Amino acid sequence: MIPVSSRSRLVVVSLLLIALSGCATTNGTYRDRSNDPWEGFNRSMFSFNEGLDRALIKPVAKGYEAVVPTPINTMITNFFNNIGDLMVAVNNLLQGKVKDSASDLGRVALNSTLGIAGLIDVATGMTLEKHNEDFGQTFARWGFGEGPFVVLPFFGPSTVRDTFGLAADLPTDPVSWVSPDVVRFSAAGVRLIDTRADLFSAEKIAEAGAIDRYSYLRGAYLQRRQYLIYDGRPPRDKEEY
Amino acid sequence: MKKLLALLLVFFLATPVLAVEELTPEMQVKKITDAVLEIVRNDTELQKNGNTGPATQLIDERVLQPHFNFLHMTKLGLGREWRKASPAQQDALVKEFKTLLVNTYSNALTIYKDPTVNFKTSRYKATDTDVMIRTQVLQTGIAPVDIDYNVEKLGNEWKVYDVVVAGVSLVTNYRQFFSQEVRKGGIEGAIKSLQAKNQTQGKK
Numbered sequence: 001m002i003p004v005s006s007r008s009r010l011v012v013v014s015l016l017l018i019a020l021s022g023c024a025t026t027n028g029t030y031r032d033r034s035n036d037p038w039e040g041f042n043r044s045m046f047s048f049n050e051g052l053d054r055a056l057i058k059p060v061a062k063g064y065e066a067v068v069p070t071p072i073n074t075m076i077t078n079f080f081n082n083i084g085d086l087m088v089a090v091n092n093l094l095q096g097k098v099k100d101s102a103s104d105l106g107r108v109a110l111n112s113t114l115g116i117a118g119l120i121d122v123a124t125g126m127t128l129e130k131h132n133e134d135f136g137q138t139f140a141r142w143g144f145g146e147g148p149f150v151v152l153p154f155f156g157p158s159t160v161r162d163t164f165g166l167a168a169d170l171p172t173d174p175v176s177w178v179s180p181d182v183v184r185f186s187a188a189g190v191r192l193i194d195t196r197a198d199l200f201s202a203e204k205i206a207e208a209g210a211i212d213r214y215s216y217l218r219g220a221y222l223q224r225r226q227y228l229i230y231d232g233r234p235p236r237d238k239e240e241y
Numbered sequence: 242m243k244k245l246l247a248l249l250l251v252f253f254l255a256t257p258v259l260a261v262e263e264l265t266p267e268m269q270v271k272k273i274t275d276a277v278l279e280i281v282r283n284d285t286e287l288q289k290n291g292n293t294g295p296a297t298q299l300i301d302e303r304v305l306q307p308h309f310n311f312l313h314m315t316k317l318g319l320g321r322e323w324r325k326a327s328p329a330q331q332d333a334l335v336k337e338f339k340t341l342l343v344n345t346y347s348n349a350l351t352i353y354k355d356p357t358v359n360f361k362t363s364r365y366k367a368t369d370t371d372v373m374i375r376t377q378v379l380q381t382g383i384a385p386v387d388i389d390y391n392v393e394k395l396g397n398e399w400k401v402y403d404v405v406v407a408g409v410s411l412v413t414n415y416r417q418f419f420s421q422e423v424r425k426g427g428i429e430g431a432i433k434s435l436q437a438k439n440q441t442q443g444k445k
Contacts, residue, residue: 070382077384198384201352205406208348209341211438212418219414227408232375232387234408 036149036218045151046214052154053196061196075119077198080191081130082111082118083174090172091133095141103128132228135172136165140229149218157221266392267363269308269399270374273390274358276304277350287351297347305346310393310400311339317403319431320416326428334428337435338415344442345411346404349388356380361387370394373405 036042065073089104107123107130115122124130139161140146147160155166170176175191178184210216226234264272277300281287284296315331315338316323326334350356357379365372374390391403404411422431 074382201383201386202407204352205345205349208442209345209411209414211341211415211434215418215421216414219417220409223410223414224408227405232408236373 035146038148038150042149042151042218043214045153046157046217048153049151049156050213057192057196061193061200064193065197065200073194073197076190076194078111078115078121079118080175080194081121082108082115085111085130086174087169087172088131088133091135091138092131094138095133100131104131131231134165135168136162136225137229139165140225146222149222157217159222159225162225264399266365266372266374266394266399267360269392270376270390270401271360273304273308273401274376278356278358280304281351281353282355288354293347293351296351297344300347300350301343305343308399308401309342310395310402311335311342313393313400313402314338314342314412318412318415319419320413322419322423322428322431325423330428330432333432334435337432337439340439341435341442342411344439349404349406349411350378353378353380353383358388 068076085104085108089101089108092098092101092104107128110123110126110128111118111121114120121130136159144161144164150158150160150163152158152163152166158166175184175187178187206213206216206220280296280299280303284299286292286294287296312335315335318338319326319334323331323334359377359379361375361377363372363374371391371393374392376388376390378386378388386407387405388407389405390401391405392399392401394400403413419431422434426433
């Protein structure tokens, strides 16, 4: 299934895994104790990303949302979700969740055919639920520690573990295999804008809730990742005060 | 005979009363989401002008006041800082944190114009007094969002003490922030930052 040209990528992934095992030390709860030793750097990266978003990505996404009718918008989201499901299946398999992985492949098969190249998500209606998996979650399942929180330029909030995850996600992303550069970059661009447009509702909640945006989004990112790693059932923090 | 009739009467009168009290946590959360959805759907200010003000007030009065445990929420939100506050400061914290939560929760639900709420399977035993009820909010054109409610049984009633949107707790997400605020300006500093936030939010 994996093209020969990406064998070198697998080597890179393996090397990353070896490097990652070296930093699997930090563990424990993030909620009270700050695991953000690079807060100064992170805050400036956060401002940089927000500036970029405000100046460029958000306005384009707003325009996209205004121009593209809702059904088309949904189809575009579905199309990229369908492509994404391929690596979701791989990650579920790597985490030993064989049933989920098979269900993901079923989704790709159904949505690519009956769902007209993924434009319509027919699988969800047939109780094949969409999953959310990536290499960051897989590494977490394998026992690698989270490491400190870090804000990456362009890519946004992450942790050391998720940064290694991202390094594995990027080359295994099917969109990155598309051969003419123009098509690849356009596809990545449309996906970015579509994803950003889908974030407007989350942004509204954060605006209402955040007293300090950086701190709020850091907490939200870390809690969200924990939720995804445990597939919606993270261990409850039973501490009472 | 009279005694028997009286007994029967008491029995029949008592049954419906008991039935009302025996709400499952799922039914309680369903009552809450139904009430919120009805407010959202019927609020003309929200539907036509996107003004969340009146809907937020209604949601607060009719749904959150009676069914949310704001004291518990504030304790959870403050984490270990809670015990450092004097009783007067604790009162102030509950008051301000409540306003913040009402705004955030309402904002999360007034994004939708015509939502439906699906109840996912929640695992709990009949004897449990602290359970998580899992829901998913759906609307065409918006990706489904998971909203989980943590509810606890107080007397005969189930009260919500945490709301988790897409895996992010609207309550515990403030812990780290409060720790930092208290380190900088004590409990008073934390109260002031809450007040400042609530004032800017109120102006919108």
